[in-house]
Amino acid sequence: MSRLNTNQLSLAYGSRQIVQELNLSVPDGLITALVGANGSGKSTILKSMARILAPTQGGVYLDGKLIHRQPTKEVAKHLAILPQNPSSPEGLTVRELVSFGRYPHQKGFGNLSGEDNRMIDWALQATGMTEFGTRSVDHLSGGQRQRAWIAMALAQGTEVLLLDEPTTFLDMAHQMEVMTLLEKLNKEQKRTIIMVVHDLNHAARYAQHLVALKAGTVLYEGHPEVVMTSQMLRDVFNIDADIIPDPRTGAPLCLPYGLAGEHSEPTTPTPVTGESSPAEYREERVQAMA
Ligand SMILES: Nc1ncnc2c1ncn2[C@@H]1O[C@H](COP(=O)(O)OP(=O)(O)O)[C@@H](O)[C@H]1O
Ligand SMILES: [Mg+2]
16 A cells, blocks of 8 residues: 555656656555665655655655645645755754644644644654754754754654655764664554665665665665665666675675676685785785685
8 A cells, every 4th residue: 555656757957857757656654765876866756755846747646635736734744854955044953943843733823732842852852862952953963963853854743754865974873773763663653764775785674665766767666675686786876796685684785896897706705814914915815816
């Protein structure tokens, strides 16, 4: 089942066509990862799904209704987006930013209800941002700022979450934290998540549906175990890679070796004694690989 889908969706910036006649169904209650090279149209598609970019043809449907024909506030009750490069007014505090997520639910003149405050507290806590509530957003580190924006999207309390590169700027621990949080929201609350990610191993581990794009067209789509193949890596990213099962989770793990057609065959690593000089060590390795 799919509450959110595109039908013959075409998108352009001015006269520049980016996406043509895209038919994409986002599976309900799953995590979908959108992958593809830079410039392949991932953000453009996400923006149109969030009603930010209007189609030149076709449309995006939520529960069978064209989202571009519905008021922003109505759509925002069901669907939240974390844009790729969000920006906020100068001097805004983290809590103020997160409270913007409650806008679609507010009646009257923007007074926060008890429920609004509960959701804001929860979103701050879920993203580990509680202690930063009174800090100015523009004084945060890149990673903290990213988490503040994720908190805003969470505070919106929507069934569908669109996240454009949610782990960019985050160190490994915070990347894991965000991914684990998304996994939890998906498992426990059945939220539908569509995320753009560059780390294919994250995509394969956390998503149950993978969509691989090239030049605005879907080349591969399906469960990561089916879609994540050396062939896909070659076709979509122009990369030569091996795919092995993750020893702990069994998810497909991608080991990239080089650009397609330019790498040497994988070699068996030789043990290192630790006693060679760098030059000797290099010579040993070269001989071992010959
Ligand atoms: N606001 C814009 N105006 C004009 N062209 C844009 C704009 N945003 C993106 N593009 C172009 O559209 C194409 C797709 O971009 P984008 O969707 O951001 O790719 P991705 O997110 O996959 O990296 C790129 O060629 C990019 O240069
Ligand atoms: Mg992008």
